Amino acid sequence: RKEVEQDPGPFNVPEGATVAFNCTYSNSASQSFFWYRQDCRKEPKLLMSVYSSGNEDGRFTAQLNRASQYISLLIRDSKLSDSATYLCVVVTGGGNKLTFGTGTQLKVEL
């Protein structure tokens, strides 16, 4: 089983829609969780951290479910500019080493 698993998509949604991605992780000792965003032919950039209590940043909400070992990302009122690949990232062990999921591709259409 992969350490971090994501549905590769693509998720094709109309502008204004709400879309949610899940990501599962296998190591119950994992300590921190993040979502990174990667635009086509660009480098990944941190989108947001995921806290046990949930984390909201504008139209984006990230949540963690430790019991079921998954994290989620909810995007409300999707914009064309949200089109990208969203990478789930899990930190286990010393803290400097990130394990990346393969990413979920989102395409927001007119």
Added chain:
Amino acid sequence: DVKVTQSSRYLVKRTGEKVFLECVQDMDHENMFWYRQDPGLGLRLIYFSYDVKMKEKGDIPEGYSVSREKKERFSLILESASTNQTSMYLCASSLPSSPYNEQFFGPGTRLTVL
């Protein structure tokens, strides 16, 4: 603004050549990382370094080595390039985890080995 630069955006090499990929960061970060990114496999960690002259193997170090002689520079070396090393190579840097700091990535080097 953190800046991580990589020596080349595109590189084409022949099988058996020695290849050097250079990465430089300007934010005095202690940690530096080399990943490769392949379709369906995501980002996989090759090597990382916590400090000058220190290095640790990542998940897929075979066929690679690294050098960190200066804090701002982290080099990835392919001793004898092979076609299965054709990939996108991404360098990243971060502060020491306190806790678990953001990694900043360079633009990537797309390496093709013929």
